[in-house]
Amino acid sequence: MELYIFNTKSRKKEKLQPQKPPKVGLYTCGPTVYDYAHIGNMRAYVFSDTLRRVLEYNDFQLHHVMNITDVGHLVSDADEGEDKIVVEARKKKKSPYEIADFYTDIFFRHARKLNIKDPSITCKATDHIQEMIDFVKVLVDRGHAYEISDGIYFDISTFPDYGKLSGIDLEEQQEGARVEVNPEKKHPADFALWKKAPKNHIMQWPSPWGMGYPGWHIECSAMGLKYLDGFFDIHTGGVDHIPIHHENEIAQNWGYTGTEVVKYWMHSEFLQxxxxxxxxxxxxxxxxxxxxxxxxxxxxxxxxxxxxxxxxxxxxxxxxxxxxxxxxxxxxxxxxxxxxxxxxxxxxxxxxxxxxxxxxxxxxxxxxxxxxxxxxxxxxxxxxxxxxxxxxxxxxxxxxxxxxxMERKEEEISAEIRKLIERREEARNKRNWEEADAIRDQLLEKGIRLMDTPEGVRWERIRKKEE
RNA sequence: GGCGGCAUAGCCAAGUGGCUAAGGCGGAGGACUGCAAAUCCUCUAUUCCCCAGUUCGAAUCUGGGUGCCGCCUCCA
Incomplete structure (x- = not known):
């Protein structure tokens, strides 16, 4: 039986042919842990979970990597912004690491409640700063990146296929429609690989370009290539990642390896x-x-x-x-x-x-x-x-x-409710229907629904009506 | 301004050229029950936003219209 999956790149269903069957390397863009993951976020992970389950059902040997983005997400403006985790930390007067750990724990708690299986490898951006610096160094050495006052940027003019995944024509994009473009950039769509940190920036690391922190797309490339041994059979994410994040990943991966390292791109739609x-x-x-x-x-x-x-x-x-x-x-x-x-x-x-x-x-x-x-x-x-x-x-x-x-819901009930149920049973045995029904109504008020089965009375808790 | 997606019953939704338009929820009727609940059975879109076209044949393709949604900022 052949497995067909929809590849965003070709916009077609394609037969899955991993590079080294039966192994499949799967990379999932993971959560940014500066806030609670909402149910829309969770859809993306239920999707990647379904994908991995289908792969496993088809007897593929799965290697599933997911990142935890615990650094590098700017607050608003691409060039002037501040790390979201830093802002959150400042607000709550905790270290960014504590904030990230806090939300990471909640994320996995939610994921497990949804029966989302843990990836084979979960990797945090902050644990891979060196890998990212090395990655950027290579891009600079090969002429795909250049340095300006606030960081190192990828030069998309060196990548002819830029925009192919999302079908964007760069010439027709309204440049800086919503964001002010840093005039030092060669092209408005050039994106940061490494940012130079102001002194008061809490999360920063030494690099060949001074103290700073990694750009927003580099972690997926660096960690993915590391843990998937240089090749992504499948890369997943939400549809919102197609135009910027994944486009940039493709560009920098190409600059680094000289080839395409992702074979199938899969994206889940939004929850509305x-x-x-x-x-x-x-x-x-x-x-x-x-x-x-x-x-x-x-x-x-x-x-x-x-x-x-x-x-x-x-x-x-x-x-x-x-x-x-x-x-x-x-x-x-x-x-x-x-x-x-x-x-x-x-x-x-x-x-x-x-x-x-x-x-x-x-x-x-x-x-x-x-x-x-x-x-x-x-x-x-x-x-x-x-x-x-x-x-x-x-x-x-x-x-x-x-x-x-799966089990029948056997929730705790109070002694009071248990007593009521018993009293109703007595009334029923005496064929005192009026009293029995009255008690039943009373229990229903309390959110307990009774069911008289041949094996005796059963009960279940019902949800209270909304609002 | 540019790009893309969607429109199927009260609700959530499969189906993308051809047997009777999946499934779930809800609703109706019946069986069961002291009455209910649960369960079971039956029914619940002559029709797929509208108009025109292609075709022997369209929810499915083409053109036009209307409506809704998303993206163009590091939101899945």
Missing amino acids: VDGGKMAKSLGNFFTLDDIEARGFDPLAFRYLLLNAHYRKKVNFTWEALEGAQKAIDRLTEHVLKFREAPAKKGCGPRLQKYKEKFLEAINDDLNVPRAIALVWDVLRGEEPASEYYQFLLDVDRVLGFGMKD
Whole structure:
């Protein structure tokens, strides 16, 4: 079975042919850790996680590298700005390293709640300053970079293919439309490889060009080349990275190696909220903690994301999340039924069909929504049998809903509620329906829903209505 | 100003030339139940933003229109 993925560079689905099969080197542009990662950020990582899971499902040997950007992101203006982490540190009166560690921890906590697997290697920019300096030195030596008063810049005029990835024609770009261009730069699109630090800049390191700190794109090149042994089979990121960040990476990689080191570029689309951009100023800026605070399961959010293709914008609404939560709750119920089911003869051929269709879906540029539909076909269309349960566990290697560990929600209930449930049982035994129903309503008010099953009463906590 | 994307049922969304337009949520009806809940069954887009065209055949291709969104700053 062949795996096809959409390559941003060619704008086509291409058959995956890694340089050294069965190995696949995957690089993911990781988080900038000066603030909370929001649910839009998390979409990008659910995407790269899905990609790696699909690769693993196809028996590729995965080598997955992700960076942690803990330095070098300017506040606003490209030339006059200040490191975002530094600003944050100043505000909170902590060291930049403490700030970065704090948000890194939260990022991984959120990632794990979403069943995002840890990359093989996670690398921090601040741990690779020397590699970046060496990289820049080579670019300077080869004439791809030049020095001006505030730093070392890449000379894009030395790279004829600049703009190819995003299809940008440099001549037609409105130069400095939103940013003032440093007049010392040879071309407005020349970008910083190394910045000279003012004295009060907290994070700075010695370099051949004096004290300073690395430019914004160099870390991915330096660390990626180091940990992926000189070649990226696949490089992922959000679509916002295409025009600047990845374009610049390509340029500097080419300047450094004289060749293209990334074969497939893959980019995930944005998550929108209520059909528009998510922004702090609009008050629709959410983190996974917000989702949990409203009583939702992080995996409901995972379901919501996986229910849409990674190259399509997905519209986040609380109503949609409600639907996703319901879906995953029911999925859980079904999975449990299948787990408890005995073996059954004769499901082999049908099972085979499902397996083929599943592989066909995910290998068609990660069409996970189609794969999920298939799971429902099994859950709703087949008699529970252990063979199907094995199939579910198998596909869950890609979907990552944690089916193996799914359990009915058995949350803690207070003694008071337990007592009410018991009193209702007594009333029911006496066929005192009025009292029993009254207690049931009372419990519902408290967010407890009762279900009288043949095996006795069951209960579950329900989410309180929004607002 | 430049570039790009999208428009499929109340909501979230698959599908990109040809059997009956996936799936989930919601809704309706039925079974079950003391009544419910949960579960199960059935139904829920004669039609894919509009108009014109190509074609034996289009949600899918082409042209035009409308609407929405994003990017052009180191935001995934």
